[in-house]
Amino acid sequence: MIIAHTDPARFKDASNVHGGAGTIRIMSLLEKPTFQTPWLFIHRAVLLPGSGIGHHAHDTCEEMFTILDNAACFTHNGNTAEVRGAAMVPCRKGESHGIYNHTSQDTQFMNFCVLSPGGSYDCRDFNDNLINAKPGSIEEVPVRWVDRRLLTYTDQPAHQGRGRIGIRGLWTHEDFKTTWGFIHHLLISPRCSIGYHRHETIEECYMVLAGRGRVTVDDETRCIGVGDAVLNRLGGAHGVYNDGHMPLELLNMAVCLEKGKFDAVDLGDDLAERRVKVLDGEVTEPLG
Numbered sequence: 001m002i003i004a005h006t007d008p009a010r011f012k013d014a015s016n017v018h019g020g021a022g023t024i025r026i027m028s029l030l031e032k033p034t035f036q037t038p039w040l041f042i043h044r045a046v047l048l049p050g051s052g053i054g055h056h057a058h059d060t061c062e063e064m065f066t067i068l069d070n071a072a073c074f075t076h077n078g079n080t081a082e083v084r085g086a087a088m089v090p091c092r093k094g095e096s097h098g099i100y101n102h103t104s105q106d107t108q109f110m111n112f113c114v115l116s117p118g119g120s121y122d123c124r125d126f127n128d129n130l131i132n133a134k135p136g137s138i139e140e141v142p143v144r145w146v147d148r149r150l151l152t153y154t155d156q157p158a159h160q161g162r163g164r165i166g167i168r169g170l171w172t173h174e175d176f177k178t179t180w181g182f183i184h185h186l187l188i189s190p191r192c193s194i195g196y197h198r199h200e201t202i203e204e205c206y207m208v209l210a211g212r213g214r215v216t217v218d219d220e221t222r223c224i225g226v227g228d229a230v231l232n233r234l235g236g237a238h239g240v241y242n243d244g245h246m247p248l249e250l251l252n253m254a255v256c257l258e259k260g261k262f263d264a265v266d267l268g269d270d271l272a273e274r275r276v277k278v279l280d281g282e283v284t285e286p287l288g
Contacts, residue, residue, distance in 0.1 A: 001215075001217040001218065001220045001222055001230075002030075002034060002217075002230070002231040002233070003215070003222060003224065003228055003229070003230050003231075004029035004030050004042070004228070004229040004231070005227060005228055006027070006029070006044050006226075006227030006228070006229075007027065010027045011025040011026060011027045011044075011045075011046065012025070012026060012027065013025060014026050016054070016129075017052075017053045017054065018053050018054040018055070018056040018098065018123065018125050019054030019055070019056070019125050019126070019127050019128065019129055020051065020052045020053045020054035020098065020099075020100070020129050020130070021050060021051055021052050021054075021100060021129040021130070021131050022048060022050045022051030022052070023048060023051055024045050024046065024047050024048060024051050024052070024053070024109075025045060025046040025048065026043055026044070026045040026046075027043070027044050027045070028041060028042075028043055028044075029041075029042040029043065029044055029229045030042045030205070030229060030231060032115075034231065035203060035231075035233075035255075036203055036233050036234045037114075037179065037202070037203040037234070037255040037256065037257055038114055038115040038116065038117050038119070038178060038179055038255060039112075039113075039114055039115075039203060039255045040061060040113040040114060040115050040121060041111075041112075041113050042110070042111075042112050042113075042205065042207075042229055043110065043111045043112075043113075044109075044110050044227070045108075045109045045110070045111065046106050046107070046108060046109065047072055047099065047100075047101040047106065047107040047109050048101065048106055049101055049103060049104050049105060049106070050101065050102075051100075051101055052072065052073075052098065052099050052100035052101055052129070052130060053098050053099050053100075054098050054125060054126070054127070054128060054129050054130060055075055055096055055097070055098040055125075055126040055127075055128035055129075055130055056096065056097070056098060056123055056124060056125045056126060057094060057095060057096040057097070057123070057124045057126075058091070058093060058094075058121075058122055058123055058124075059093055059094055059122055059124070060093065060115060060116045060119035060120060060121070060122045061093070061113055061114060061115045061116065061119065061121055061122070061178065062090065062091060062092045062093055062113070062114050062176055062177065062178045062180065063090075063091040063097070063111055063112065063113045063114075064088055064089070064090055064091070064111070064112040064113075064171075064183070065088070065089045065090075065091060065097065065099060065109070065111055066086070066087070066088045066089075066109065066110040066111065066112070066146075066251075067083055067084070067085035067086060067087050067088075067089075067099075067107060067108075067109055068085050068086050068107075068108035068109065068110065068209070069085045069086065069107065069108045070084070070085060070101075070103055070105050070106065070107040070108070071083060071084040071085065071101075071102075071103055071107065072099050072100060072101045072102065072103070072107050072109075073099070073100045073101075073102050073130065073133060073135050074089050074097070074098075074099050074141055074143070075096070075097060075098045075099070075100075075130050075133050076089060076091070076095065076096070076097050076140070076141045076142065077095055077096055077097075078096065079136060079137075079140035079141055080130070080133040080134060080135050080136060080141075081135050081136055081137060081138040081140060081141040081143070082102070082135045082138070083138070083141065083143050085107070085108070085146075086145065086146035086147070086209070087143050087144065087145045087146060088143070088144055088146060088170060088171070088183065089141060089142060089143050089144075090142060090171060090175060090176070092175075092176060092177055093116070093177045093178065096126065098128070098130050099130070100129070100130040100131060100133065110207075112253060114176075114178045114179065114180050114255055115178065116177075116178050117178075117179060117258075144170045144171070146170070146185050146209070146251070147185075148166065148187060148249070150168050150185075151166030151167060151168050151185065151187055152166065152167060152168060153165070153166045153167075154167065157195060157270070158193075158194045158195060159194055159195035159196070159197040159239065159264065159266045160195035160196075160197075160266045160267075160268055160269070160270065161192065161193035161194045161195030161239065161241075161270045161271070162191070162192055162193050162195070162270040162272060163188075163189055163191060163192025163193065164189045164192055165186060165187065165188050165189065165192060165194070166186065166187035166189075166247075167184055167185070167186055167187075168184065168185045169182060169183075169184055170183045170184065170185055171183040173256065173259060173260045174260075178259075179255055179256040179257065179258065179259045180254075180255055180256075181202050181253075181254035181255055181256045181262065182252075182253070182254050183251060183252070183253050183254075184251070184252040184253075185249075185250075185251060186249070186250040186251075186252055187247045187248070187249050187250075188211075188213065188240065188242040188247065188248040188249075188250070189242065189247055190242050190243075190244060190245055190246065190247070191242065191243070191272070192241075192242055193239060193240060193241040193242065193270050193271045193272065194239050194240045195239050195266060195267070195268075195269060195270050195271065196216060196237055196238070196239040196266075196267040196268070196269035196270075196271055197237065197238070197239060197264055197265060197266045197267055198235060198236060198237045198238065198264075198265050198267065199232075199234065199235075199254075199262070199263055199264055199265075200234060200235055200263055200265075201234070201256060201257050201258065201261050201262060201263045202234075202254045202255065202256050202257070202261075202262055202263070203231070203232065203233055203234055203254065203255050204231075204232040204238070204252060204253065204254045205229055205230065205231050205232065205252075205253045205254075206224075206228075206229070206230040206232070206240060206250050206251070206252055207228075207229050207230075207250060207251040207252075207253065208224050208225060208226055208227065208228045208229075208230075208248070208249070208250055209226065209249040209250060209251060210226060210246075210247070210248070210249035211225075211226070211242065211244055211246045211247055211248035211249055212224065212225045212226075212243075212244045212246075212248065213240055213241060213242040213243055213244055213248040214240070214241050214243055214271075214274065214276055215230050215238070215239070215240050215241075216237075216238065216239055216240075216241070216271050216274050217230065217232060217236055217237070217238045218236050218237055218238075219237070221271075221274045221275060221276050222276060223276055224240075234257070237267055239269070239271050240271070241270070241271040241272060241274065
């Protein structure tokens with residue numbers, strides 16, 4: 001099972017990223033050799049006050065800038081707006097972008113990147129740290145908020161799971177030029193689940209935003225908590241069960257082998273009876 005933990009001890013300083021201001025704190029959760037699709041990386045970062053990522057663009061890959069809390073000024077194709085978290089802004093091929101923390105507090109941040117099939121990473125820096133970019137209308141930036149109030153709840157079991165789940169599709173494959181499949185915001189109520197299932201053509205990642213639960217991947221069950229990223233590779237069986245007392249909040253992201261091609265096989269297990277794997281006599285616990 002591949003679970004990447006957000007670990008403050010692993011954060012490193014990165015100064016003037018793409019010509020940006022100051023120094024950010026950053027760590028890698030997952031990188032290209034781990035993925036089977038054109039996914040390139042998943043990074044976790046802290047934008048310190050007065051720091052950011054400079055104005056730049058990519059022609060062969062697409063990113064998803066994600067503000068988890070607080071706020072930052074986001075620049076997209078020359079338009080700048082203050083974006084308050086939690087929120088996601090896509091940076092599609094050829095679109096210029098950058099971010100600057102104009103506040104007096106840290107801003108928790110993530111970046112997800114997907115390559116064009118067969119492509120490699122590229123970048124054009126514009127030598128602009130965005131310190132002087134003046135915020136305008138939020139309508140000029142393609143932002144979508146990760147907001148529980150916008151979820152739609154259904155009692156229809158997800159992949160033959162159980163119980164009540166809130167869901168909102170933030171982005172679909174039609175929003176991208178690469179093989180991004182979708183990004184969903186999910187809220188799993190206590191004692192509810194996404195049932196055990198598998199995909200042959202898409203690779204998914206569960207990113208835990210709040211709460212605790214347990215994930216089962218290829219018949220191995222582990223605890224997960226805030227800051228954990230669970231990679232579900234091609235053909236691998238997977239699902240999530242909330243065994244806690246609070247809602248389990250996730251981002252579920254998918255990248256396809258081929259643009260717009262999806263599949264799913266449900267395996268008829270709501271995971272309620274699964275038990276957490278024990279290592280050396282102790283139950284494994286998330287670091288986040």
